[in-house]
Amino acid sequence: GENVEQHPSTLSVQEGDSAVIKCTYSDSASNYFPWYKQELGKRPQLIIDIRSNVGEKKDQRIAVTLNKTAKHFSLHITETQPEDSAVYFCAPNTGFQKLVFGTGTRLLVSP
């Protein structure tokens, strides 16, 4: 299956707060789990990714955690800043070797 859902669909936080976005997928063959950020009017860009042999990966203020048993992975952003405001997409691969983009989460960080 290729169901990829994200929650929440929108998230509003105050600057400095943490934000967590969850991605649930259905294909048990998935082994690559990236997150993309798309600012308004711009192209999507990779911000962090993880492979199935690792449970967690961190890069400065962002981290990704993976629960392969439960088929979900999450994006964590700490100390949010207004420039983190964007739409975030997860895009796990499928057994057919393609990335399927999630439904997207609009993050708004208020100063």
Next chain:
Amino acid sequence: DTAVSQTPKYLVTQMGNDKSIKCEQNLGHDTMYWYKQDSKKFLKIMFSYNNKELIINETVPNRFSPKSPDKAHLNLHINSLELGDSAVYFCASSLGRIGELFFGEGSRLTVL
């Protein structure tokens, strides 16, 4: 030095017309894609080519025809445009079939 470039950036056209979007990448990648992003921001893969060979062909109307003359280029031709074709079309490339996607700036197509 643009990595993935697509032209044109904007197209406004009438229903029934035919249009093409061109894409070029200078990253040396072997895989290229077309994605469609609708007004709700959903990103859906349409086609993928690996070394000029079509490897992914989603349920897309026959009016859409991709063409990859070489590994660095992937074009999209659309016949008999319909209102529902209005969207932003993104070209992307990657090294291998599973890995970081590098997107172009997008081509916004408006069908009137």
